[in-house]
Amino acid sequence: MSIESLSVLQPDASQPDEEQTTAGSYFVSNYPPYSFWTPQQVPSALDALDRAPLPGTPLGVYLHIPFCRKRCHFCYFKVYTDKNAAEIETYLDAAVSELELYTKRAFIGGRKPRFVYFGGGTPSYISSSQLERLVARMKALLPWDEAEEVAFECEPGTLTEGKIKLIRELGVTRLSLGIEHFDETVLQINGRAHGAREIGRAYDFARKMGFPQINIDLIAGMVGDTPEKWRDAVRKTVELAPDSVTIYQMEVPYNTTIFKEMKARNESIAPVAPWRVKREWVEYAWEEFERHGYGLRSAYTAVKDVEKTKFVYTDMLWQGADMIGLGVASFSHVGGVHYQNEHDWDQYLAALQEGRPPIYRALKPTGEERLIREFILQLKRGKLSRRYFEDKFGIDPAARFAEPVGSLAQRGFLSVDADMMRLNREGLLQVDRLLHEFFLPQHKQ
Numbered sequence: 001m002s003i004e005s006l007s008v009l010q011p012d013a014s015q016p017d018e019e020q021t022t023a024g025s026y027f028v029s030n031y032p033p034y035s036f037w038t039p040q041q042v043p044s045a046l047d048a049l050d051r052a053p054l055p056g057t058p059l060g061v062y063l064h065i066p067f068c069r070k071r072c073h074f075c076y077f078k079v080y081t082d083k084n085a086a087e088i089e090t091y092l093d094a095a096v097s098e099l100e101l102y103t104k105r106a107f108i109g110g111r112k113p114r115f116v117y118f119g120g121g122t123p124s125y126i127s128s129s130q131l132e133r134l135v136a137r138m139k140a141l142l143p144w145d146e147a148e149e150v151a152f153e154c155e156p157g158t159l160t161e162g163k164i165k166l167i168r169e170l171g172v173t174r175l176s177l178g179i180e181h182f183d184e185t186v187l188q189i190n191g192r193a194h195g196a197r198e199i200g201r202a203y204d205f206a207r208k209m210g211f212p213q214i215n216i217d218l219i220a221g222m223v224g225d226t227p228e229k230w231r232d233a234v235r236k237t238v239e240l241a242p243d244s245v246t247i248y249q250m251e252v253p254y255n256t257t258i259f260k261e262m263k264a265r266n267e268s269i270a271p272v273a274p275w276r277v278k279r280e281w282v283e284y285a286w287e288e289f290e291r292h293g294y295g296l297r298s299a300y301t302a303v304k305d306v307e308k309t310k311f312v313y314t315d316m317l318w319q320g321a322d323m324i325g326l327g328v329a330s331f332s333h334v335g336g337v338h339y340q341n342e343h344d345w346d347q348y349l350a351a352l353q354e355g356r357p358p359i360y361r362a363l364k365p366t367g368e369e370r371l372i373r374e375f376i377l378q379l380k381r382g383k384l385s386r387r388y389f390e391d392k393f394g395i396d397p398a399a400r401f402a403e404p405v406g407s408l409a410q411r412g413f414l415s416v417d418a419d420m421m422r423l424n425r426e427g428l429l430q431v432d433r434l435l436h437e438f439f440l441p442q443h444k445q
């Protein structure tokens with residue numbers, strides 16, 4: 001696809017309803033949906049913490065660092081932009097005490113983490129000395145010497161050469177730069193804290209430090225974007241030659257600044273392009289990356305070396321790994337049970353001061369829900385092994401999901417052969433919308 005043929009990113013009232021970008025989110029990150037997790041089911045989570053792990057289940061650790069310099073207008077995460085150094089210290093102390101609580105529970109079962117993920121918010125927002133102390137305390141409680149991946153999210157404007165050097169020395173293997181776009185005006189309109197000039201500087205520091213994997217995040221369809229600016233963003237990303245590029249399609253979830261402004265203006269269509277146009281833009285990007293030797297690893301990520309470049313965090317999580325999520329509003333999956341931490345700052349800290357796990361809501365999925373969860377998450381890779389599901393769940397997914405599989409095949413998105421199920425490019429570009437077709441009826445909204 002040539003850039004000249006790319007549609008302009010404007011809301012377009014002539015598009016059918018399902019193609020409009022309205023408020024809400026298609027993106028599927030877990031199953032059953034979070035709205036079905038309840039405080040009444042927290043005892044299931046506590047029971048899971050007291051059970052030994054199933055043999056062979058990998059363990060991961062996620063730490064949510066909920067601080068940012070500014071709140072982006074499209075952001076729906078739990079983040080704070082007004083906490084001072086003392087409050088950040090209090091929070092990090094609490095997260096370490098949360099980890100300490102877990103290390104005494106049976107579900108650890110002598111395991112060491114196979115992956116560690118620092119997510120946000122902005123993990124790179126905290127100071128080098130805070131980060132150094134944090135990591136030393138975490139490693140003393142649960143050593144990472146067997147971790148295949150330590151991932152760390154950064155906002156370019158928070159990085160100095162010294163901080164990047166420290167992040168590498170602490171053992172981070174995958175550095176993810178939240179660039180989102182390269183255009184100064186687009187970054188400003190969308191409320192990003194970093195400017196275009198900070199990107200190259202941060203990237204150069206990171207390359208110099210020799211991280212095994214550098215990922216760049218981009219968002220297709222930000223407010224104010226144009227075909228020329230998107231082409232430029234793709235070109236600049238290709239020039240930087242990161243190991244991995246992740247592209248999300250712009251959504252407008254309910255608790256974002258953009259949604260609040262839409263509500264004030266009584267508008268139902270977001271000031272963002274229709275889905276068809278965003279898919280076209282992402283397709284253009286994938287074609288450009290493929291032209292430069294990249295291959296697709298999932299619906300969102302292109303990598304330079306498809307055989308070697310892993311993303312252990314999603315690879316393991318999407319196959320049912322245990323993961324303890326530390327920090328306010330974090331998500332965990334332990335012993336087949338989902339749970340989420342308190343999403344209120346004071347309640348999160350209060351629970352830990354009282355020495356109890358800060359769990360707000362939970363859900364214990366049935367066997368069928370666990371099967372659907374793994375199926376839809378793995379379909380995000382664009383292909384999955386029928387044998388995997390036969391071995392693990394004793395079913396053939398082509399038979400279990402005959403109706404949606406048939407429907408997707410008929411519409412030309414999916415093919416099934418003796419071993420594999422595969423989404424084609426068009427299916428992959430709208431995978432999150434299609435995944436809802438595999439939900440149980442009570443979970444379809």
Ligand code: SF4
Nearest residue numbers: 068071072075120121
């Ligand atoms: S940097 Fe990320 S977490 Fe922070 S406000 Fe922006 S989108 Fe949200």
